Amino acid sequence: MNSISANLTIVFLLLTPLVGGILVTVFRKKRIIEIVTICSASLILIQVFFILYAIINEKTLSAFGNAFYIDSFGAVILLPISIVGFVSVLYSKNYMGRQYDIGLVDDKHIVRYYQGLSIFLLSMLIVPITNNLGVMWVTVEATTLISVLLIMLYFKENAIEAAWKYLIIATVGLSFALIGTVFFYYANISAGSSEDAMNWTGMVHNSKLFDPNLVKIAFVFILVGYGTKAGLAPMHTWLPDAHSEAPTPVSALLSGVLLNCALYGIIRFHIVSSGTLGPAFSNQLLIILAVVSIGIAAASIYFQKDMKRMLAYSSVEHMGIVSLGIGFGGMFGIYGALLQIINHAIAKPLMFFASGTVSQKYETKVMSKIKGIIKVMPITGALFLIGGFALVGMPPFNIFLSEFLVLSSGFQSGQFLVTMIVISFLVITFAVFLRHLIKMTFGNPVLEMKKDDMGNLAIIPMIILATLVIIFGFYIPEQLQTLLHNASSIINGGSIT
Amino acid sequence: MGMIQFDVLTISGAILLIATFGVIARRGFMDWLNAYRLQSIVLAVVTAIIGYVTGIWEIYIAAGLTFVIKSLVIPKVLTHVTKSLEIESKTDFNPYLSLRASIIVSAFLVTMSYFLSQQIPFKSDPVVNVFLPVSMAQFFLGLFALVNRRTALSQVVGLLVIENGLFLFTLVLTHGVSLIIEVGIFADILVGIVISSILLFRMSRTFDSLDVDRLENLRDD
Numbered sequence: 201m202n203s204i205s206a207n208l209t210i211v212f213l214l215l216t217p218l219v220g221g222i223l224v225t226v227f228r229k230k231r232i233i234e235i236v237t238i239c240s241a242s243l244i245l246i247q248v249f250f251i252l253y254a255i256i257n258e259k260t261l262s263a264f265g266n267a268f269y270i271d272s273f274g275a276v277i278l279l280p281i282s283i284v285g286f287v288s289v290l291y292s293k294n295y296m297g298r299q300y301d302i303g304l305v306d307d308k309h310i311v312r313y314y315q316g317l318s319i320f321l322l323s324m325l326i327v328p329i330t331n332n333l334g335v336m337w338v339t340v341e342a343t344t345l346i347s348v349l350l351i352m353l354y355f356k357e358n359a360i361e362a363a364w365k366y367l368i369i370a371t372v373g374l375s376f377a378l379i380g381t382v383f384f385y386y387a388n389i390s391a392g393s394s395e396d397a398m399n400w401t402g403m404v405h406n407s408k409l410f411d412p413n414l415v416k417i418a419f420v421f422i423l424v425g426y427g428t429k430a431g432l433a434p435m436h437t438w439l440p441d442a443h444s445e446a447p448t449p450v451s452a453l454l455s456g457v458l459l460n461c462a463l464y465g466i467i468r469f470h471i472v473s474s475g476t477l478g479p480a481f482s483n484q485l486l487i488i489l490a491v492v493s494i495g496i497a498a499a500s501i502y503f504q505k506d507m508k509r510m511l512a513y514s515s516v517e518h519m520g521i522v523s524l525g526i527g528f529g530g531m532f533g534i535y536g537a538l539l540q541i542i543n544h545a546i547a548k549p550l551m552f553f554a555s556g557t558v559s560q561k562y563e564t565k566v567m568s569k570i571k572g573i574i575k576v577m578p579i580t581g582a583l584f585l586i587g588g589f590a591l592v593g594m595p596p597f598n599i600f601l602s603e604f605l606v607l608s609s610g611f612q613s614g615q616f617l618v619t620m621i622v623i624s625f626l627v628i629t630f631a632v633f634l635r636h637l638i639k640m641t642f643g644n645p646v647l648e649m650k651k652d653d654m655g656n657l658a659i660i661p662m663i664i665l666a667t668l669v670i671i672f673g674f675y676i677p678e679q680l681q682t683l684l685h686n687a688s689s690i691i692n693g694g695s696i697t
Numbered sequence: 698m699g700m701i702q703f704d705v706l707t708i709s710g711a712i713l714l715i716a717t718f719g720v721i722a723r724r725g726f727m728d729w730l731n732a733y734r735l736q737s738i739v740l741a742v743v744t745a746i747i748g749y750v751t752g753i754w755e756i757y758i759a760a761g762l763t764f765v766i767k768s769l770v771i772p773k774v775l776t777h778v779t780k781s782l783e784i785e786s787k788t789d790f791n792p793y794l795s796l797r798a799s800i801i802v803s804a805f806l807v808t809m810s811y812f813l814s815q816q817i818p819f820k821s822d823p824v825v826n827v828f829l830p831v832s833m834a835q836f837f838l839g840l841f842a843l844v845n846r847r848t849a850l851s852q853v854v855g856l857l858v859i860e861n862g863l864f865l866f867t868l869v870l871t872h873g874v875s876l877i878i879e880v881g882i883f884a885d886i887l888v889g890i891v892i893s894s895i896l897l898f899r900m901s902r903t904f905d906s907l908d909v910d911r912l913e914n915l916r917d918d
Contacts, residue, residue, distance in 0.1 A: 338881030345888050352896060360899050361912040367893060368852060372843065375836070375863050378882075383817075386870045390820060398878070411818050441915040 206263040209251060213325060216243045221318030224311060230300070233314045234293045240318065241289040244325070248282035251275065256679050259686060262331070269331035269401055272686035276538050277328040277464045280545030283668075284456040285321045287661035288449040291553050292317065294657040295448055298560055309353055313447070316350045320453065327461040331399045333381050336465060337374070340429060343458055344370040351446045362441035369438040370429055377425025377465065383418030384472060387411055400468055407475025419473040419482055423466060423489065430462035432523060433493040436516050440500070443512035444565070448556025451508065452549035455515040460541050463519060467526055471691055479529055486527035487618060491625075493520030498625040502632050507555050507565045510636060511548065514591055517629060518544040518599075524622060525606035526691065528613050534688040536605025542680075543590075543598040543672060550665035551587035554580055557654050558640075567636055572645040579653045581641055583662045588637040590669045592630045598672035706750065706827045709743045713865075714807065717835050720858055721803045721842060722796060726779060729854050730772050737767035740861055747824055747868060755876045759868065762883055771857065771890055778894045779850065782901045792845045799845060803838055810834040828869045835862030848907040849900055853893050860886055 220240030224233040254261055255275040262269045270278070296313060299305045305313070323346060326339040344367070352363040381398075388397040391409035396402055428435035443451050470482045497517035504510040518540065525537025557580050558573055559565045574581030590597035603626070610619030653659055676684075716739045719732035741764035748756030792799060810833035819825050836859055843855030864882060871878075897907065904911050 332877075334878035335881065338878060338885060341881075341885045342888075345885065345892055348892055348896075352899065355899065355903070357903050358914050360896060360903060361915055364849065364896055364900065364909075364912060365915075367889070367896065368843070368856065371856060371889065372840065372859065375859055378863055379836075379866060382867050382870050386819075389871075413818055417817060445915070 203263065206261050209247070209254075209261070210263040210268050210329065213244065213247050213251070213329075214322060216240050216247065217318045217322040217325065221315050221322070224314045224318060228307070228311050230297075230307060230310050233311065234297075237289050237314050237317060238293070241286045241321070244321065245282045245286045248278050252279060252679075252683065256682055256686075266331055266396065266399060266401065268329050269399075270329050271690055272683050273464075273467070273538075273690045274328040275683055276541065276687045277460055278325070280460060280542055281321070281324050281328070281457050284453060284545055284549050285324075287549060287553075287664055288452050289317065290657060291452070291556075291661040292447075292449040294655050295556060295560070298654070299447070304354065313350065313353055316346055316353075317449075320346045320350065320450075324453075324457060324461055328464055331401055332396075333384070333400055333403070333468070334398045336468075337378050337381050340377070340426070340461060340465060341371070341374050343461065344374065344429070347442070347446070347450065347454060347458065350450045351442055353447060354445075356445075358441075359445045362438075362445035366438045366442040369435075373428025373435060374425055376421045376428070380418045380421030380423075380425055380469070383414055383421060384410075384469065387414045387418065387476075390414075400472070403472045404475055407472045410472075410476040412477055415473050415476045416481060419469060420485070422469045423482075423485055426462045426465040426469075427489060430459050430466065430523075431493075431516050431519050432489045433496040433516060433520070436493065436496070439516060440509045440512040443515065444506060444508035448552055448559075451511075451556070452552040455512065455552065456545040456549040459515060459519050460545060463522060463541070466523075467691060470526065471693075483527045483529055486523045487615070490520040490522075490524035490527055491618060491622060493517065493523070494622055494625045494629075498628045498632075501629055504636070505566055505568065507559065507567050507570065507636075507640070508552070509565075510567070510633070511551055511555060511591075514551075514629070514633065515544075515548060517626075518548070518591075521603060521606055521622075525602075525609065528606065528609045528615060529692070530609050530613055531685075531688050531692060532605055532612060533609030534691045535684055536602050536609060538684050538687055538691075539676070540599070540602035540606060543602050543669075546665050546668045546672065547587055547590040547597070547599055550583065550662055550669060551591055553658070553662050553665070554584035554587055557658050558584065561649070561652070561654060567640055569646065570640045571643040573641045576645050576649045576651060577653045578651070579659055580662070583659075583666050585637065585641055586666045586669060587662075588633065590673075592633045592637075593626065594630075594634075596670075596673045598669050601673065705746060706823055709739070709746055710827045710831045713739045713743055714831050714834060717838050717858065717861075718800075718803060720854065721799055721838055724796065726848070726850050726854075727776075729851060730775055733854055733857055734768050734772045736858070736861060737763060737771075740865065741768065743828070743865070744868060747828070747872075750824060751872050753872055756868065756872070758876065759879050762880070763864070766883055766887060767857075767861070770887070774890055774894060775850075775853070778897055782897065782907075792847065794845055799841075802841060806837040806841060807834045810837055824872075825869055828865060832862050832865035832869060835859075835865060838862075847909055849893075849897055849909055850907055852909065853890070853897070856889070856893075857886075 223236045252275050260271045323339045323342040330336050348363050348367045352359055385398055387410040388403050391406050393406050431439040443454050473482045493516050497513045500513040522537045522540050525533045562570050590599050593599045593603045716736040723729050723732055741760050744760035744763055811830040814830040839855050839858030843852055
């Protein structure tokens with residue numbers, strides 16, 4: 201692709217959500233802004249597919265003199281942003297419409313919600329396409345601020361508490377990431393780089409010359425910083441609050457996409473640090489955080505009473521599995537980890553949407569009060585089961601495949617003890633999650649309720665996701681395989697060159 | 698690099714450190730805010746001095762932005778917020794550690810910053826030598842203030858001190874090459890302050906208090 205069309209591609213991709221947000225501000229009519237946002241989200245989806253196609257053919261795409269740089273790894277992150285963005289906007293129409301009808305939100309809130317959603321999408325889109333690691337930090341920080349605004353949309357005690365904790369913990373956490381980024385920059389300058397020393401491409405190129413001690417300190421700061429935002433334990437404490445108190449479509453975006461963006465930051469620096477130190481150092485740290493995350497998630501899911509909090513802890517678990525795959529390394533582990541990113545980004549929003557609809561119907565999020573979903577809402581109930589089965593990693597659904605790859609790479613790399621510990625945690629999560637799921641889905645509802653699936657627009661996004669969950673369990677399209685393969689060799693390549 | 702310049706650097710670094718201590722050693726919120734304003738003015742001057750020493754003109758812009766945003770706009774916004782909050786929510790609780798203990802902890806943190814910055818392999822450069830430990834001390838003191846204070850308002854000031862430390866840290870190590878990032882940080886801080894002000898309003902209305910110990914509904918039992 202020549203440079204002009206590459207520039208235009210980036211400009212259009214970033215303008216779409218921006219113009220969407222501006223149009224929402226101009227029109228302010230509920231009906232119109234819903235249509236505008238759905239249009240902009242579908243445009244983003246189309247453009248991302250176009251970019252993916254270009255990346256598969258040409259491997260990289262850089263624009264504005266290397267200020268923007270998309271490679272296969274960036275594309276792997278871009279894909280879930282566009283898909284989950286699209287289905288969340290679709291689901292929002294029904295979900296927020298219902299909140300509007302029962303008087304929980306008014307016109308002003310709706311406008312603010314859709315503005316926030318557009319800007320949220322915009323800032324997340326910048327993360328995987330910018331080459332400048334400083335800009336990446338600024339946009340990740342921006343996602344925090346915007347998502348805080350979206351969480352505190354409701355004037356509820358819990359929402360305010362969650363938003364405050366999230367704001368403070370994520371901001372402080374990310375300040376560590378900035379320190380790490382500056383350390384890497386300084387290492388790059390000291391190694392003799394002059395132009396654009398903040399650019400990732402330049403850093404990878406120079407990484408062999410970096411001062412090893414400086415890189416060690418820098419990577420620890422990065423891991424703490426972006427790890428906080430990625431929900432890796434023990435820095436995950438804000439996550440269950442924020443994810444469970446946000447409006448459901450926002451929860452889906454937070455869990456399915458935003459966590460990936462933060463992990464993306466860690467992995468980018470992991471590649472640089474592997475170039476200097478070899479992969480062993482960062483791999484070890486990633487594995488430790490991963491095991492702690494999976495363990496804490498298992499314990500928290502065991503004692504959980506709240507449906508959305510359980511899903512939030514399951515995100516901690518899955519981010520742990522992704523880090524584990526990266527930490528085990530090797531083509532298998534990394535491929536599995538990247539596949540896990542995509543699979544989780546499909547299954548978790550499905551589950552959030554289903555549980556959002558369920559909690560609107562039952563007017564509670566407490567699991568013991570929810571019974572007989574399949575009788576009250578047959579379609580939602582079935583989708584709820586599919587999402588749940590996928591999340592615990594039951595075959596033949598999609599997450600089984602990626603978890604299997606990650607765990608087998610653990611055995612391959614000779615980390616038997618770690619892998620056995622993780623498997624035992626996963627078995628606990630599997631059993632407990634499934635018990636909660638089955639108790640909620642079957643049985644008789646406590647109260648007499650009208651049989652109703654809460655409207656087509658609530659169902660369609662879930663059906664799209666459920667279809668993907670099932671398809672990806674059997675078959676991964678060849679193009680996606682190529683993409684994942686190229687992305688894995690980028691991450692692995694950092695350790696070879 | 699003349700001896701006089703080095704002296705100017707050392708003295709301004711020392712003043713900045715003292716100004717940071719001012720934020721730790723005060724009790725009431727308005728005193729805090731004044732200490733923060735003072736610290737920001739010193740920071741702007743320090744930034745200008747670094748600009749002069751390194752001869753990079755972009756740093757003067759950063760100094761100007763620091764002065765306008767941190768010593769004028771942010772204190773004004775926060776004063777406005779406190780005035781419109783209900784009075785009972787303004788009562789400041791004692792910090793978890795007494796002031797005397799806080800000063801001791803802070804002194805320890807400053808020592809630690811100097812120790813840490815000696816461990817990290819940096820090229821010898823007077824700007825880095827003088828200001829890197831100061832910026833790290835600011836960062837740690839801000840963190841300490843954040844966890845030591847009980848009200849949400851004072852947590853905001855802790856966050857601001859952390860951010861001042863980060864700003865100086867970035868400036869010292871990158872020499873203001875990446876102005877776009879610094880502008881990004883400023884924008885983040887401004888938006889962050891606006892958002893936390895809205896949150897503070899809501900908190901004082903729904904909880905009748907800004908005591909963060911009251912924020913304990915969301916727990917796993």
